[in-house]
Amino acid sequence: MKKNFLFALPMLAALALWAAAALPANTGLKVGDKAPDFQLKNVDGQMVSLASMKNVKGYIVIFTCNTCPYAVMYEDRIIDLHNKFAPEGYPVVAIQPNDPEVQPGDAFDKMQVRAKEKNFPFVYLFDEGQKVYPQYGASRTPEVYLLDKNLTLRYTGAIDDNAQDASAVTKRYVEDAIAALEAGKNPEPAQVKAVGCTIKVKKKTAH
């Protein structure tokens, strides 16, 4: 009995430690929470904060990257979102959260190349040191955080309901959420999950 107990304990300790490390995805912003502002470098070299953006009614913050196939499938739709809604006061604020040591294709200079190739009309910011995405609780790319002008989170999750085929989309979650805000209503649904790529975090030193 004692032997069995001694056997079980390290197993559980390992489980607990490991799961604790695997769980930060749950500790982010909830709809209704106030989102933190930030100072991040744009692909043009300028530092950008949400407060620095003038005449806005809200922000379409999107954690996205160069390398995730899902994010790439949404690039054109993110451009369209910005072109449609920035004039109405809802600019896209794209943030690249991956660690370039783990995902070299997401290095800052590669972000600059992609922004130029696709002629991104929105800011494409580098979460250097990976400090911002954990505060939002982002866990995948692409992932949207729609904030109102008070930085309150009003909608989070998917852009629409068909990543693979823009022409087959039936629900435009972000567009509908902005329409709800404009109508003085709460977006419904306020959270929609979708498949995406994990955010690539700097690996702990191997031992």
Place this chain on the structure above:
Amino acid sequence: MRNLWLFGLLLAAPLTATAQEPASDLTIKGVQAPAPARMLGQIPVYDKFDALAPQLNLHNDTTYVINFWATWCKPCVQEMPYFEQLHQAYRNQKVKVLLVSLDFARQLESKLVPFVAERNIQSQVIALTDNNYNTWIDQVSSQWSGAIPITIVRKGPHKHLILQELGDYEELETIVKTFVNL
């Protein structure tokens, strides 16, 4: 007695994400699982999560290691050998590895089938092409955001989520051993 210890500690440690979950509505009891939409060689293709769900929720004395992945997902591909190693090492025990591919429907023939053939994957590969993610991600786990890879180790009512890629084989085996010994 050890089983009791483990059982109690697992229940008392919600932070570990290992906890007793209420039996899913989808749990089947001796009912034939719905057939896949089609077969691609040895790979069953499901276009609706609900048709696949019973296989993911079997309540018996087998430990199920369920990994959601895709050929386009780099960390998923990197950890694939650990699941194959586990499949080999535990082939004579009640351990079943299910590799649920979320590859795009239009790329099953061009990407998934060659990948499985070239790497000679021995674990059970299943393709799930249900795009209506928001309707089924929570059915896998409310703690899952939808990012892959994710691995679920489960046996009966006990469930452990691995919400990121594995560092090495030992990480996986440590978890699985605990479940096998339950």
